[in-house]
Amino acid sequence: MPKPYPSEFRDEVVRVARNREFGVTIEQIAKDFGVRPMTLQKWLPRADIDAGTKPGQSRTEAAEIRELRKRIRLLEQENEVLRRAAAYLSQANLPGKGSSPASGRCPHRS
Template sequence: MPKPYPREFRDDVVNVARGREPGQSLKQIAADFGIAESCLRNWLRDADVEDGVKPGTTAAENVELREARRRIRLLEQENEVLRRAAAYLSQANLPGK
C-alpha cells in the first residue's frame, strides 16, 4: 500500500480544488499535483463530510466508534467469564456434591 500523503498537502490540494477557476477541471488540478483524479475526488468528499457539508462520519467519530467497539468487545468477554463462573459456582453448591 502506498504511503499516504501528508495532511497539509491534502488540505492544500483540496483548497486549490475548491477555489478553482471556471473551466478548470479536477483532472487538470490532480495532474498538476501529481495525484489521481479519483484520489482528489475522495479528498474532496472527505473534506465535505468533515466540514458538515455532506452527511457521513468524521474522522473523530470513526476513532470514537472504533474505541467504543473495542470496549464493547472487552465487556462482552468479561461478561461471558462472569457468566461461566456463576454457572460453575452454582453447580458446585448443589446438594449431593
C-alpha cells in the first residue's frame, strides 16, 4: 500500500480544485499535483465530511475509533491475565493443597 499523502498536501489540492477556474478539470489539477484523478475525486467529499458540511465519519473520528479499539483490545488482554491470575491464586489458597494442618502438628506423630 502506498504511503498516504500528508494532510496539508491533500487540503491544498482540494482547495485548488474547489477554487479552479472555469474549464479547468479535476484531471488537470490532479496531474499538476502528481496524484491520480480518482484520488482527488475521493478527497473532495472526504474534505466536506471533515469540514462538517456533509454527514459522515471524519478522519479525526476514524483515527479516534482506531485508537479506542486498540485500547479495548489491550484492556481485554489485561483483563484476561488478571482473571487467570485470580483463578490461579484462589486455587493455591484452598485447604489441602500442600498446606499443613491448622494445629501445626504432624499427623504421623503422637
